[in-house]
Amino acid sequence: MRSLRRTSLAAIALLALVAGALAATNTATADAPPFAVRGSINQLYVLGATPSQGLELVKGGAVVGTGTVDTAGSFAWRELDPGAYTVRSTNGSNEEHTATVTDYDDPAPAQSFYDAQTLEAGRDYITTRDGTTLSANVVLPSSGSAPYPTVVEYSGYDPSNPANTRMAQIYTALGYAYVGVNIRGTGCSGGSFRNFEPVQSLDGYDVIETVAAQSWAKFHKVGMVGISYPGIEQLYVAQTQPPHLSAISPLSVIDDTYQGTLYPGGILNTGFAVPWATERDESAKPYGQGWEQGQVDGGDTTCADNQALRLQNPSSLDLIQDNPFYTKKIGDPISPALFVHKINVPVFLAGAWQDEQTGGHFPAMLDDFTSSPHLYATMTNGSHTESLSLGVLDRYADFLDLYVGRRTPTGVKAFVGPLVADGITGVKGLQMPKGLDYSGLSYAQALKKFQRQDPIRILFEEGAADGQDPGSPLPRFEKSFKSWPIARAKATAWFLSPGGKLTAKPSKLAPSKARQRSYRADPSALPTTTFDGPGSIWAAQPSYHWKQIPKGKGLGWITPPLKKTVVSIGTGSADLWVRTPNASDTDLEVTISEVRPSGKEVYVQSGWLRASHRKLDRAKSTPISPVHTNREADASPLSRTKFTRVRLELFPFAQPFRKGSRIRITLDAPGGARPTWAFDTIAHGERVQVATDRVHRSRIVLPLVAGVAVPRKAPPACGSLRSQPCRTYLD
Secondary structure, three states, X not given: OHHHHHHHHHHXXXXXXXXXXXXXXXXXXXXXXXXXXXXXXXXXXXXXXXOOOEEEEEEOOEEEEEEEOXXXXXXXXXXXXXXXXXXXXXOOOOOEEEEEEEOOOOOOXXXXXXXXXXXXXXXXXXXXXXOOEEEEEEEOOOOOOOOEEEEEXXXXXXXXXXXXXXXXXXXXXXXXXXXXXXXXXXXXXXXXXXXXXHHHHHHHHHHHHHHHOOXXXXXXEEEEOOEOHHHHHHHHHHOOOOOOEEEEOOEOOOOOHHHHHHOHHHXXXXXXXXXXXXXXXXXXXXXXXXXXXXXXXXXXXXXXXXXXXXXXXXXXXXXXXXXXXXXXXXXXXXXXXXXXXXXXXXXXXXXXXXXXXXXXXXXXXXXXXXXXXXXXXXXXXXXXXXXXXXXXXXXXXXXXXHHOOOOOOOOOHHHHHHHHHXXXXXXXXXXXXXXXXXXXXXXHHHHHHHHOOOOEEEEEOOOOOOOOOOOOOOOOEEEEEOOOOOOOOEEEEEEEOOOOEEEOOOOOOOXXXXXXXXXXXXXXXXXXXXXOOOOOOOOOOOOEOXXXXXXXXXXXXXXXXXXXXXXXXXXXXXXXXXXXXXXXXXXXXXXXXXXXXXXXXXXXXXXXXXXXXXXXXXXXXXXXXXXXXXXXXXXXXXXXXXXXXXXXXXXXXEXXXXXXXXXXXXXXXXXXXXXXXXXXXXOOOOEEXXXXXXXXXXXXXXXXXXXXXXXXXXXXXXXXOOOOOEEXXXX
């Protein structure tokens, strides 16, 4: 049965190949075997050619491209206009082939294309519209009977690796069939790889439609799941609107690849973003993930054949380094905030403010999901894995049951959640928090109850839940809202004073009488990471090493003790008047913290800006959210003689600042504030001066939200809040 099924899939792939090259003219000589040409979506592939063979790409009688066959016998052209192309050899063989390149906006295949594919439990392949085969691993629940509610995880990691059971176990335990699929050019999947390439979105469409067509997929509908990379891919796939997609649940994602993770504030993130992109390039090389060889050794010839185009993968690192400024051509396609308005299914999204990988900037796109019938977002302090914490998983499991399983939520999550939490944090004996009670409710009643909840949910002080070990992945309290940004948030300013205070009113001193403060921008003054190991940064209490800024290497300002508790939720803005007498540019890092009456200081959030990138997008910027254009044409040096106003965005956060505590900000060169993140900074010891007088009103602006009931208890113990390091405050 399995061999017949593989024959069927191979036939589909062959038909797609033949269809793409039906009009081919083959005038190869007998001296060399003919090569194959296959058209794809805005791409064209040469396979089975002689290494070092020269090629020409011809359209309409004109040569529009050239290339040299790699050692695997392959070559790929990208970003082609649709139409008929001829590939001909330039090595004297006179061989040529013609194939058709299709367009991203072309109609999807007929339903019969998906119905013809049969997937069985275990490792399998899904054929896409251009004939590429994607490696899939199908895992069915161990209990119950088909059809099953079904979810898909789709990414360039190794979701189709049969030995990778981590995510599959979560969803099958909840009663779902799980299908893990590798994107093209990774694992055992065919094709060539480039991060977030448009063709991957259409592949995802084909994956959803193929899986939904299976007899074991309940309702012939599927949901999408995954955290980080597979979370982000959900946004790309869902924008194509597969008709049999029921819902998506993107966890720990990005809203803007450039601003949110890769170049925050225009400064290259060498601590996470560059290594991540480099690792993706390495893992997409032939047999790059390691598990492929075992599959080939076991007789999987498709996996072996699918390595053929890997040497045609473009370098992500080159693309990053060649594009330090934002351009529409490069930046728009990898900015989910610009296309999530196309998503027309229910969405459950979760993430953490202090995410040490994707960065926590994702809330900026929440109001862009304008076509989704239901958007639910849960946000908390914590790390990259916080979107699978107990406080999130409770509502997340309900969402899947209601929108994918179409059933009243059950108590199964109460057993699954603690196992997930233990596996991530090492904390045992935890229990799922008390959530919504659906006892005795029909599915329709349960759905209405879920939908009555305010969709924007903020978990506060994750790691400090009453009665739990410090660092446990549970919140101390929570608050929900109807929309984001929070409508009743009030932009509130504190002004920087010449003496290092944050005050409610600006200084009245004239520029000639106000003492200017300054520092040397020295990125080597602090370590590039605050996580000191050993162990995992996701553990209950990581060993942070959060240092005070050395004297003269940065500046700080602090409020008097607060007379009442205030809660800030959203982004913040640091509006600074700066001058660099001996430089024309500098990199800035602003960090906000809470200094408690006990003398302990707790990290809250940071923001970054290369001063030459200070040009604002006026239409998008608000008093609490400066949005920069980051275009090369808008870059401008700093004056060495006059003070220049720059606005730096503090990434989103939610923090209660209790009565008696003080709010502090620090300013220095980038690199020492956030775990894992480091920067390719231009700071090199230049003097940075900050003006704080009645003309140059430097300030911070935070969104304060009234009506949040903060528990009247002692503040969380130092070091208990997840991803919020704590230290002794030094003035």
